[in-house]
Amino acid sequence: MTGSQFKTSAESVINEIEQYYTNLPSRPVLPSIGPGYLQKLLPASPPQTGEEWATIEKDIESKIMPGVTHWQHPKFMAFFSASSTYPGILGEMWSAALTAPAFNWICSPVVTELETIVMDWMAQILALPEVFHSQGNGGGVIQGSASEAIVTVMIAARERFVRRQVEREGVTDPEEVEERSCELRCKLVAMASDQAHSSSQKAANIAGTRFRSIATRHEDAYALKGADLRKKIEELRAKGLQPYYLTVSIGATGTCAVDDFEEIAAVAKDYPDIWIHVDAAYAGAALVLPEYQHLSQQISFADSFNFNMHKWLLTNFDASCLYVRNRRDLTDALSITPTYLKNQFTDSGLVTDYRDWQIPLGRRFRALKIWFVIRTWGVKGFQEHIRHHINLGNLFADLVRSRSDLFSILSPPVFALTVLTVNPRTWKNLQIEGASNGADPRPDQDSHALVDPKTSDEDLKAANEVTKEVYTLIDERKEFFLTSSVVG
Numbered sequence: 001m002t003g004s005q006f007k008t009s010a011e012s013v014i015n016e017i018e019q020y021y022t023n024l025p026s027r028p029v030l031p032s033i034g035p036g037y038l039q040k041l042l043p044a045s046p047p048q049t050g051e052e053w054a055t056i057e058k059d060i061e062s063k064i065m066p067g068v069t070h071w072q073h074p075k076f077m078a079f080f081s082a083s084s085t086y087p088g089i090l091g092e093m094w095s096a097a098l099t100a101p102a103f104n105w106i107c108s109p110v111v112t113e114l115e116t117i118v119m120d121w122m123a124q125i126l127a128l129p130e131v132f133h134s135q136g137n138g139g140g141v142i143q144g145s146a147s148e149a150i151v152t153v154m155i156a157a158r159e160r161f162v163r164r165q166v167e168r169e170g171v172t173d174p175e176e177v178e179e180r181s182c183e184l185r186c187k188l189v190a191m192a193s194d195q196a197h198s199s200s201q202k203a204a205n206i207a208g209t210r211f212r213s214i215a216t217r218h219e220d221a222y223a224l225k226g227a228d229l230r231k232k233i234e235e236l237r238a239k240g241l242q243p244y245y246l247t248v249s250i251g252a253t254g255t256c257a258v259d260d261f262e263e264i265a266a267v268a269k270d271y272p273d274i275w276i277h278v279d280a281a282y283a284g285a286a287l288v289l290p291e292y293q294h295l296s297q298q299i300s301f302a303d304s305f306n307f308n309m310h311k312w313l314l315t316n317f318d319a320s321c322l323y324v325r326n327r328r329d330l331t332d333a334l335s336i337t338p339t340y341l342k343n344q345f346t347d348s349g350l351v352t353d354y355r356d357w358q359i360p361l362g363r364r365f366r367a368l369k370i371w372f373v374i375r376t377w378g379v380k381g382f383q384e385h386i387r388h389h390i391n392l393g394n395l396f397a398d399l400v401r402s403r404s405d406l407f408s409i410l411s412p413p414v415f416a417l418t419v420l421t422v423n424p425r426t427w428k429n430l431q432i433e434g435a436s437n438g439a440d441p442r443p444d445q446d447s448h449a450l451v452d453p454k455t456s457d458e459d460l461k462a463a464n465e466v467t468k469e470v471y472t473l474i475d476e477r478k479e480f481f482l483t484s485s486v487v488g
């Protein structure tokens with residue numbers, strides 16, 4: 001493809017993308033195809049000779065779109081919001097154009113320097129404590145996902161714990177250090193509340209340590225409490241195990257619980273070797289609002305914090321912001337510098353090499369899209385966006401409350417999330433009705449849930465009815481449709 005062919009093709013693609021977003025509401029949210037559909041549509045072998053873009057492009061609508069779940073559709077309400085915005089897309093385009101696995105500062109200085117600047121800007125926007133800004137010992141780094149951020153800090157936590165312990169024991173001979181470190185690692189336990197996202201458990205599997213979850217209670221709005229944390233730590237220690245890491249949450253996945261940071265901070269003082277990580281993957285975006293920034297101040301005791309701009313802050317996947325109190329904790333655990341990675345700038349100590357703050361070596365130029373998004377919205381724009389969603393969330397919670405015959409609210413609505421359940425009696429009645437009226441039991445095309453093929457027809461019918469009830473609530477208020485659509 002030549003430059004001028006690229007220009008023509010790209011113009012056509014941009015046109016198509018704009019049309020896609022404009023006409024998105026008229027598409028069904030879910031694909032109606034079955035597993036393996038694409039095998040039937042594509043040739044069994046790759047083409048022997050290259051094809052024209054015009055030919056390839058036609059297959060987007062005929063082959064690709066049938067298999068797309070439209071996460072940006074205004075009626076997509078599964079999982080969590082996943083931002084897509086035009087400035088975010090433009091950032092991805094420029095990042096692709098300047099593509100480079102920019103692992104060291106020298107690989108492409110702007111990739112590092114812009115990242116440091118936008119991460120400090122975001123720290124200011126969220127009013128994060130100064131310990132997380134790059135001017136001191138801390139700083140931020142863009143990771144691909146919250147899970148990646150968590151496994152990265154868990155490895156740093158593991159190595160910090162072991163290093164401190166070995167130093168305390170006065171072991172210095174390299175072979176003995178290795179031996180003792182291995183002994184210590186098998187006693188380590190990572191912890192999180194039973195509401196925390198499963199990525200903490202997965203990270204412990206990857207870090208090769210044990211994992212224990214700590215029970216929470218409905219009456220505490222599923223927050224992790226200090227006394228329960230202390231009890232778990234002491235129980236583990238009594239068994240000869242060593243708790244070394246804890247995930248606390250601002251907005252845990254299932255119920256959006258916010259842990260009790262004041263109590264946890266008090267416990268943390270007594271166990272300074274335990275690394276405390278704050279996972280705010282979804283709800284961290286709410287910290288753009290002054291009315292939520294008391295939470296930013298409450299986490300000043302933590303070792304690290306992450307939130308995903310690609311969830312609720314208008315930035316296309318992927319952009320997970322990770323902040324650490326002490327960047328040396330990351331580099332001590334992750335920096336290995338063979339000859340081919342050495343250079344005078346690294347040696348000078350004047351530059352940051354983000355390869356030492358993450359698991360992979362190569363890294364994308366993600367800071368560009370964040371820069372575009374911050375500049376397009378500004379702090380005020382972010383605040384309006386989040387406040388609007390929180391208001392819609394409150395409105396939705398009120399609508400759900402107004403149908404207490406059908407629904408119960410399971411945990412207090414928080415941020416823009418309402419966790420509701422269908423009243424058991426309603427569910428039963430719907431099942432009986434569903435069984436008797438003989439209507440098509442399959443949920444509507446644009447229903448929000450993917451259906452397990454083993455689900456009985458009665459349950460499907462009941463699910464369909466309940467979905468319709470939720471739609472009725474939402475349909476009364478068209479503005480809900482704005483919550484996930486592209487803006488900008």
Ligand code: PLP
Pocket residue numbers: 080144145146147148197199249251252253279280281282308320
């Ligand atoms: N943490 C929380 C609180 C989440 O809600 C999620 C995903 O929903 C994750 C972590 C994992 O996110 P990611 O897909 O960025 O790894």
